[in-house]
Amino acid sequence: MPHTVVGIVGSYRKHGTIDTAVSAVLKAAAENGATTQKIYLQDHTIEFCTNCRHCLQVPDRGECPLKDDMAALLDQIEAADALVLGAPVNFGNVNALTRKFLERTVCYGYWPWETKAPGMDRKPTKTAVLITSSAAPGLLARWLTGAMKALKDLARMLGAKPIGTLWLGMIDPKDSGLSQRQQRQVKQLGRKLAIA
Ligand SMILES: Cc1cc2nc3c(=O)[nH]c(=O)nc-3n(C[C@H](O)[C@H](O)[C@H](O)COP(=O)(O)O)c2cc1C
Numbered sequence: 001m002p003h004t005v006v007g008i009v010g011s012y013r014k015h016g017t018i019d020t021a022v023s024a025v026l027k028a029a030a031e032n033g034a035t036t037q038k039i040y041l042q043d044h045t046i047e048f049c050t051n052c053r054h055c056l057q058v059p060d061r062g063e064c065p066l067k068d069d070m071a072a073l074l075d076q077i078e079a080a081d082a083l084v085l086g087a088p089v090n091f092g093n094v095n096a097l098t099r100k101f102l103e104r105t106v107c108y109g110y111w112p113w114e115t116k117a118p119g120m121d122r123k124p125t126k127t128a129v130l131i132t133s134s135a136a137p138g139l140l141a142r143w144l145t146g147a148m149k150a151l152k153d154l155a156r157m158l159g160a161k162p163i164g165t166l167w168l169g170m171i172d173p174k175d176s177g178l179s180q181r182q183q184r185q186v187k188q189l190g191r192k193l194a195i196a
């Protein structure tokens with residue numbers, strides 16, 4: 001069975017830097033035999049978590065009382081073998097849409113009312129490539145922002161082990177094209193996801 005790789009675009013800009021990079025990794029995965037799907041978070045209704053913690057009372061994925069697109073998105077993600085998670089840096093961390101999505105993945109946690117700390121960490125069953133972008137140079141932003149840590153948290157909550165990261169620094173808002181080096185990187189990352 002070919003691997004199914006799902007790309008999640010947390011950016012607000014279709015055809016922007018993150019969309020371009022996520023799409024390029026998906027294309028490379030497809031060239032290596034994978035079936036690919038792309039989710040634009042902005043195209044789905046995702047409500048803010050209300051901190052009710054109802055979903056945290058069971059060890060597996062807990063039910064969320066909010067009725068929106070989240071359950072269907074998580075079904076689609078659970079069925080995948082690998083993920084590409086992409087989000088831009090806004091104010092030193094992932095953008096609000098990605099953070100909103102991340103908070104809703106709390107349904108995979110387990111923290112019963114009577115306990116003082118969360119009880120369970122999900123064992124990864126899939127692989128992930130994490131992509132972020134910033135106006136600042138990549139090295140500096142990697143050091144000074146929390147974006148990659150947030151994407152790692154997202155991968156963990158979705159049951160995925162990161163097998164590669166890509167940081168697109170000093171992005172040009174008018175030109176979302178990848179450099180030759182970045183094109184080589186996305187090809188390698190896509191291949192890794194398709195066969196891992
Ligand atoms: C509201 C806002 C906040 C931003 N904050 C930062 C920041 O803290 N550091 C940084 O390097 N770039 C920052 N940027 C630049 C974005 O990271 C950049 O526009 C983004 O990576 C482009 O991705 P996209 O093409 O997918 O939209 C910010 C941009 C906006 C609009």
